[in-house]
Amino acid sequence: MKAPLCSVCLKSEIFCPTCQEKLEKGEVSELDVKVIKELIELEKEFPELKDVEFKKSLEVGPLLVIMFSEHSLTKLSSVKRAIAKKLSNVFKKKIRLIESTKDIRRVAEELLAPAQVLGVNTIWLPDGTYEKKVRVERTNRRRLPADPRTLEEILRTISNEPIRIVFE
Numbered sequence: 001m002k003a004p005l006c007s008v009c010l011k012s013e014i015f016c017p018t019c020q021e022k023l024e025k026g027e028v029s030e031l032d033v034k035v036i037k038e039l040i041e042l043e044k045e046f047p048e049l050k051d052v053e054f055k056k057s058l059e060v061g062p063l064l065v066i067m068f069s070e071h072s073l074t075k076l077s078s079v080k081r082a083i084a085k086k087l088s089n090v091f092k093k094k095i096r097l098i099e100s101t102k103d104i105r106r107v108a109e110e111l112l113a114p115a116q117v118l119g120v121n122t123i124w125l126p127d128g129t130y131e132k133k134v135r136v137e138r139t140n141r142r143r144l145p146a147d148p149r150t151l152e153e154i155l156r157t158i159s160n161e162p163i164r165i166v167f168e
Contacts, residue, residue: 115140131162
């Protein structure tokens, strides 16, 4: 698995100057280090993990979102649920494995599953700013993996855009 830190640093937990700098600048968090270590351990059981690239992890409320580079999850499609279940047992949180992409709809679909996303709209506000509106069917509200505000916060953090989840 490709990761933003050296494999030697991860095993020894003594970071080289490059990896230490990434930690100090906030490019890599302590949570990222823990997640990467667990993913490396899971590589023994799931060799498909060797072909993916870890980007970032994000913990908000009851969810732990693990982001991989674009097109990485297609390589994990057969074992994605098993990996998420193992990570869930380790971190004691709901796990979402998603691809890091600019396509808000794809990110929302992966994050909100099993709830179905109807669409993503851009709303232009009178002051010249905008916000994205992720539309979800009202009957799917109870199928969301967490409360809507937590999911909005995750989507905002991932996309760096103002996002609202609305139910129709």
